[in-house]
Amino acid sequence: MNSETITAHAAGTWELGDLPVSRIGFGAMRLTGSAAFHHGTPSDRKRSLAVLRKAIELGVNHIDTAAFYFSALRSANELINTALAPYPDDLVIATKVGPHRDYDGDWATSARPDQLRGHVEENLRQLGRDHLDIVYLRRMSQDSIAEHFGALAELREAGLVRHLGISAVEPRHLAEARAIAPVVCVQNRYALDRPDPEADELLRLCGEQGIAFVPFYAVAGEVGERGATAAHDEEVLAIARAHGVGAAQVRIAWTLHQGPHVLAIPGTGNPDHLAENVAAGALRLTADELARLNAARGHAG
Secondary structure, three states: OOHHHOOHHHHOEEEEOOEEEEOEOEEOHHHHOOOOOOOOOOOOHHHHHHHHHHHHHOOOOEEEOOOOOEOOOOEHHHHHHHHHOOOOOOOEEEEEEOOOEOOOOOEOOOOOHHHHHHHHHHHHHHHOOOOEEEEEEEOOOOOOOHHHHHHHHHHHHOOOEEEEEEEOOOHHHHHHHHOOOOOOEEEOEOEOOEOOHHHHHHHHHHHHHOOEEOOEOOOOHHHHHHOOOOOOOHHHHHHHHHHOOOHHHHHHHHHHOOOOOEOEOOOOOOHHHHHHHHHHHHOOOOHHHHHHHHHHHHHHO
């Protein structure tokens, strides 16, 4: 499979509310460093800008970011603004609020509901937008998200936010949020080698309710924020060899095969990896291959 000739359109599309996006998007977190946020060495700035522009050239029109994606040297939002503004008309930028970091990069407690407007406005300022396409409430440890999500619903009514999503939630939180305002997307950790009945239930509920399910760390697996995993199951490697692709592409393809409402947002600071990630949207796994991967996933638990 020649990844250079494949664009994000090969993965098909989904509508986030009234915003159509390719099912292969781009996660911006890794542009700030080789690991999570203020750990690790950021990618070369020029290369990061080139990756963002290359993503658009490859048909990516869904970028996932946050104001708290920053390191001592890099801000994901600033890179997006610099690389892509004035923005293409079809570009959908999703951001998230909830976690709170001070300017030294240290994590503070979860933001209070009355602080969320300031966080939304910070994203607006950094991105150079007059409204945000999608804002996720990223749940921290609170039992109920009603008060926080209600604050975002008010910002939606005020026109600062077009659509709302929720992240790092349990299935009960989806019902709680939907009782307050429409939810167009749910973003939770979900990966081939990390079985999670709660995430499986969320994926099912989202499919039934016409809501996008947007996994994070789908390629990272157990290593999570530290980067893409190097520990691939033998079935993944065998299927990758059979298709002449990389193991990460098989993991992305498996993710997309979980339902038409599933969106992938792999992140990278490497232009070659970007092209491979996008090309994974064209990879069609057979029923037998999916069964083998699902069986391996069951054993991973």
